[in-house]
Amino acid sequence: MTAMARYAIVAVALFLALGLQLHNATALLPFAAWPAWPFDPAAMDTNQIILAYAVLPRGAVAILAGAALGLTGFLFQQVLRNPIADASTLGLSSGAQLFIVAATLFLPSAIDGSREMVALAGAATATAIVFFLGWRRNFEPVTMVVSGLLVGVTASAVAAALTLSQGEYLMSLVTWNGGSLSQQDWSTAERLAVELGIALVASFFLMRPLRLLALGDTAARSLGVGVTAIRLAVAAIGIFLAAGVSAKLGLIGFVGLAAPHLAKAVGIRNESPLMVASTAAGALLLWLCDGLVQFAAQAAAEQFPTGAVTALLGGPLLLWLLPKIRHAKRPAHAQLHLVRKSSPAAAATLVLIVGIALAASLLVGRSEGVWHWLSLTEFEQFLPMRWPRLLAACAAGGLLALAGAMLQRLTSNEMASPEVLGVSGGAGIGFAMALTFAASPTQWQMLAGAGAGAVTATLLVLAYAQRRHLEPDRLLLAGVATSSLGTAILGALLAIGDQRAWQILNWLGGTASTATESSAVLLAALAVATLAVALTFVRWLTLLPLGNAANVALGMPQRSARVLIVASAAVATAAASLLVGPLSFVGLMGPHLARQSGFVRTREHLLASFAIGAALMVLADFGARNLAFPYELPLGLFAALVGAPYLMWQIGWRR
Structure with missing residues (x-):
């Protein structure tokens, strides 16, 4: 594909996103009836207020959140030299999601005014686990991503189970977990703009060490780069951006994974232009996805959160990028397992463990906080309920x-x-x-x-x-x-x-x-x-x-x-x-x-x-x-x- 064709595709995507935004807005209110800036709610009717404080802020939030995720993906892919690293595959977003769900259900006072700090703690915890596991194996790409995705899947499962345990929160928490971009004012867009600006400035200062880090850890250290410090700095920026997006919008997956590759597909290779292009690609991708979600919602009775739609990109993207990952071979161990024999003691121990598990499940009970062995009468009463599930x-x-x-x-x-x-x-x-x-x-x-x-x-x-x-x-x-x-x-x-x-x-x-x-x-x-x-x-x-x-x-x-x-x-x-x-x-x-x-x-x-x-x-x-x-x-x-x-x-x- 020629460079002209690639830029033409980008232009088409941009015009499509803009066209969808205008279509969705004009479906609510004709362009001639749009209120003038600055908005004055006292002088507007209901549809004008909805347009000014719901539809237009939603578009701005999609652009800014997508840009933040695109920048996050670029930074992680560069510092880890891993083409499938981003906030989703490394578990950051899911960690933030789990902490917010848990705080909402069990410590709601922590959410009031401190939602971003709760999300930051969750993202930092997930990142610390994944980076520690990666450090043990020299940040090998497959180890990093398998660890990150498993941390993310585990966190999401725990969050789902917590949601299930509190049925009254089901609709609001599930919709938020899906990554809803619905807005009621411009405050979220303003905060995202400030956070994105801070992260961009900090990222520009990291460009030179990131270029040197691409040569390998040994070469970077010989040129005076503090490899550990750079990784920690990039992780801090990524946590800051991913936690901010998760706290405000919920879980929006795989935009950061796709954005740098979309920028590279246009032909951009140098680090600084690639960072800007990745940020722009993330903004365009999420804006386009959200426009399609709203367009589809007008024709159907159901509306899915935008994050649930972007998450569908993850599986195909990972499979497409899989052959590009560098691989560190390790010897297979299967041949060592062909001739050893187990001991009778091991078999006896296994039988004993299984027997203890069965006995405990059938014969031990708990009432009023006290553990006790079931009496014969209790055993006969509980047996019809216990043996099927056992x-x-x-x-x-x-x-x-x-x-x-x-x-x-x-x-x-x-x-x-x-x-x-x-x-x-x-x-x-x-x-x-x-x-x-x-x-x-x-x-x-x-x-x-x-x-x-x-x-x-x-x-x-x-x-x-x-x-x-x-x-x-x-x-x-x-x-x-x-x-x-x-x-x-x-x-x-x-x-x-x-x-x-x-x-x-x-x-x-x-x-x-x-x-x-x-x-x-x-x-x-x-x-x-x-x-x-x-x-x-x-x-x-x-x-x-x-x-x-x-x-x-x-x-x-x-x-x-x-x-x-x-x-x-x-x-x-x-x-x-x-x-x-x-x-x-x-x-x-x-x-x-x-x-x-x-x-x-x-x-x-x-x-x-x-x-x-x-x-x-x-x-x-x-x-x-x-x-x-x-x-x-x-x-x-x-x-x-x-x-x-x-x-x-x-x-x-x-x-």
């Missing part, structure tokens, strides 16, 4: 851990799991489709939708990775991109605020309280059947980590093996996700704990992973029931609160 939790945990074990061996990557590899994200998309196209979906329809989505998403991720010859770490990132797209679709449906929002929020949090005798027995039967099928894959799962050459030499049907293993993992994940939601990390923890306990041979690893996953989910159900007694915490959230720190430890501390 059986369902066992089956769901076993299914997730079994799926994680199969995926880890299939990809030769110990960080693979249903949550990370896109299986849960695909299940979420299928679940949403079942809710959308079925008037009153049954349990079977939701299971079929979730299963179809999980299988489709996983096969697409694997096909994409195989076609582009991606390393296992990049395969993880492709899966996280799929999960991000699923989260965006669910977020858009949440923003509608109808009955589907309640169903989606319940699914996101996960609960075993809905398990009935029939559904628990069905899930348990499916878990046993899936385990039996997985055990027939033992030879394939043993040989696949050896690589293509060895598999061909041994006459193994690689394509058929991969498809069958992926399909089994996807069906297991879909079935379990209907009970515990998309985020529990049991699929990651179960196989890891099994391996660390000495169960490293394939058959033993699958069986031990299944058992440990079942025990973990039973204990999670026990904690969800009793920790906040008499209220019940979402099951998936409770498991994720344990699993997320474990995942961060795996990323940051294991070599």
